Amino acid sequence: MPAFTLDPAQTAWCAELRALAADRLGPLAAKGEPGRVNRELLLALGGLGLLERQFTAGALDLCLLRESLAQGCTEAETALALQGLGAYPIVLAGTAGQRARWLPEVGAGRAVAAFALTEPAAGSDAAALALRAVPDGGSGGGDDGWLLTGEKRWISNAPEADFYTVFARTGPAAPEATGSRGITAFLVPADRPGLTGTALDMLAPHPVGALRFDAVPVTRADVLGEVGRGFRVAMGTLNLFRPSVGAFAVGMAQTALDAALAHTATRTAFGGPLKDLQSVAHQVAEVATRIEAARLLVYAAACAYDTGAPDVPARSAMAKLYATETAQFAVDTAVQLHGARALQRGHPLEHLYREVRAPRIYEGASEVQRTIIAKELYRATANPPQAVG
Template identity: 75%
Template sequence: MPAFSLEPEQTAWCAELRTLAAQRLRPLAEKGEPGHVNRALVAELGRLGLLRRVFASGALDLCLMRESLAYACTEAETALALQGLGAHPVHAHGTEAQRTRWLPAVTDGTAIAAFALSEPGAGSDAGALGLAAEREEDRRGSEGDDAAVAEADGHGRWRLTGDKCWISNAPEADFYTVFARTTPGAGARGVTAFLVPADRPGLTGSPLQMLSPHPIGALRFDAVPVTGDDVLGEVDRGFAVAMGTLNLFRPSVGAFAVGMARAALDATVAHTARRGAFGGTLSDLQAVSHQVAEMALRTEAARLLVYAAASAYDENAPDVPGRAAMAKLLATETAQFVVDTAVQLHGARALQRGHLLEHLYREVRAPRIYEGASEVQRSIIAKELYARQEATE
């Protein structure tokens, strides 16, 4: 399917999602408490079948959902995305027991998921993770009975010690996809993904006061016990779990940004068309109309790149990392420009608490940082280009 064209059914579905977001999700979002998980909102996403669709559909469908929800209710969009991000490793790499235990609760909105990758000293450089997963046999000695049992039944036992930071949905999530270092000094090759329920002994968390309506917190692991039954994928192969998840979700972060940009653009077109100024309307002023045209141009370019990256993921194309990085980079930087320009053209009214653009102005900044900052995306793009060049020599 051409990246620039949606089928009529997809277009109709996007319109339906925008209506649902405005009529059923936004009222629940407005009742939520900033900085806390809005469980009523997540449950409604489950009742509408949207959370189930996150795992049943491809990357393009995920992008269409996130863009459409973001246009009318950014809180609903973020709640959906965080459920997907936190639970996708379980869906893609979990055992049958892990999937059976957690995925039904995630998709009906009764269990809150979180993706715990970043650390105080390892954000953009995910290969530098320091959260230590120390084997029980290393802690107790090779002659320990528990170590012998672990070797006999094929299940390792570890203790997680260290910190995670900037974790969305922490500390209120019901379980965390946690990335920890199982082999010291091995860089990205020594990281393992674990599914860690929030009630494990030794796991504590604290909220962080952030420029965000959803909860973001820090986690402390004090010898938290995990076993082979908690591993997602393979031991020491967790970095691939993380990157595979991010390759899927990075284009959809771009879709979130496109949704915000489109909302800001539509509000600006309506405002400048009716706002009187200098004997006419703001839209009569070339300085204004050209800015609006630039907003539309960049938004459409970002939308097309997001759809192209999502389509590449769905087709299992070889250049997904580079395309995903391009989509996230262009879309998030574009949304920042579009929302900022919209605020400028609206004037002081856009800075009033509760105004759509005041809300979007706060929301639009973080996506340029999370799931790989803009600088990281540029590095990924450059790495892909030079790798391609080397392959041709």
């Protein structure tokens, strides 16, 4: 079988997901309030078993899931992905108690999760985190507890999440801080004293907010993984979800291409259908070619993750970079081919035009992905594989 060709069962599952997204999840998404967590939609995703599947499926299945949902309902895809991103650190590094407490609730759609990494001055440079975890003398010192003080910003599902996976600096404070070392991951329930949040009004109507930590107490029981090794938890989560961000982008790009094909095949101008104009036909061909290349990069990165290949960071970065940039190109081209009608509020392409911009920034901006790719290339050059025999 040629590489990355889907088998009949996978193809049928993707078709089923697209139909579910359009027919069942779309109406629930339409009933939601822009900028707010849609708990009814989450319960539906949980009832279908899709939220829980994120924690048991491989990276390729996750990519197929996100791409298919994105083609039918971007809101459903985003709601699913945010649950996965917020809770996957528990899958990766949580204790048995943490998993038992939260994963069934997240999988059922009853609890809302959030991944709290970004800060006002530490977005793409995640190693520059300033949120401090100061030893809490009242609870017996740093071996037992800390107080979290600082801010997180542009956090999806904030401030409505039921818990946050929070990354804070337990090591030296700036300017003595040593990059990614000394960062610890914590599981912080939303009802902890001192934790407050506000919603942010963003271009795309997703729930995004800012969090304020005013001496929020956490204990060793709240640590995800090891003290001082939280950056590994963050990167382990992002290495899985970056290719699937690419899958989300591919889904949006495919929807834009389908719309462009349908429109240019029937829209008459200059004496015939738009598709007969070479300039139009070549634009459509370029979009289709880039989407196929992006899809293959996403599948390759997912397969590398599933097989434990050593080049996962580079492949994940390539997939996320190329797919999100391609989606922007595809949606913009489709809007251009449709003309003013595509900019009217409520048009599917108008919706995609607002949705497609953010993935080029979150989970590492395109410039960060290029930096990761280059760093991995030079690392491979400095440490070439040894000959066998």
